[in-house]
Amino acid sequence: MTVTAGWYMTLGAALFSIGLIGILVRRNALIMFMCVELMLNAVNLSFVAGGRAWGSIQGQVSVFFVLVVAAAEVVVGLAIIVAIFRKRTSANVDLLAELKG
C-alpha cells in the first residue's frame, strides 16, 4: 500500500468540504472563522503533498504565504468580531442585517 499525493489531496478535499459546509451551516461568527482556517489548512495540505510528488520545494514555500495570510485574516477578523460584540453582545451573524432593504 503506497500512499500517493492523491490520497493526501483527497483528505484535503474532504477537509475543505467540511469547512465549506461549516461556513454555510453555522451562525456563530467565531466558528465560521474556524471553518475558514480549516479550508486554508486543507489547501496547505494539498500544497505540501503536491510539492513532494513533484520533487519541488515550491509547494512548501506557498504554504508560508498561505500561513501569513491566514494569520493576518485572523487578526483583523477577530478584531471585527470583538468590535461587533461590543455593540451587539452577540456573535450571531444573522443579527447583522442593517443593510437589508
Added chain:
Amino acid sequence: MVEGILFVVLAATSLGGAMTVVMARNPIHAAMGLLGTLFSLAVIYIINLAHLVAAVQIIVYAGAVMTLFLFVIMMIGVDKTEDTSETIPRQRLFIGILGLALLALGGALAIGDRFAWTPGTVRTEPVEGTIEILADRLFTEWLLPFESTALLLTIAAAGAIALAFFSRDGRVEK
C-alpha cells in the same frame, strides 16, 4: 506500509476534529477539534518531509492562532444558544449536495489520472523541507512576495488596533 497506517490514523483524527468544529454546540469544543486537526496535519507534514512547515504549523497555528481564538471565545463568553434552524427552505439539502459534489470532484481529480500533469523537467525525488532549502528559495526567488507579506502583517496589526480603539464617530475611546 507504515505511511499507510499513519495516513489512516491521521486522516481519521483530522476529519474527526473537522467534524467537531462543524457540529459542536460549545465553541470551546469546536476550538479543541480544530486544534486536533492542526496537530494531525502537522504530523502529516512531517511524513511529507516538510519539517519546517510542520514546526511553523504548531508554533503559528496551534500556538498563536488558537490562543487568539480561545482568548476571544473567553472574552465574549461561551455562546451555546446558537439557533441552527434554517431560515432558507431546503438549504441543508443544497449544502449537503454541494459538499458531496466538491468532495467527489476533489477526490476524482486527486486520485484520477489527471494528477499526472508533470510538465517537462521536474525532479521526482522528494525534497526535504529543511530551513536551508526553504530559505534559499524564499529569500531569492520569492523575495518580493515575502516582503509584501511583511507589509500585509503590518497593515493587519494597524487595522486591528484601529478597530479596537476608534469608535464610529472617529474619536479615540479611553
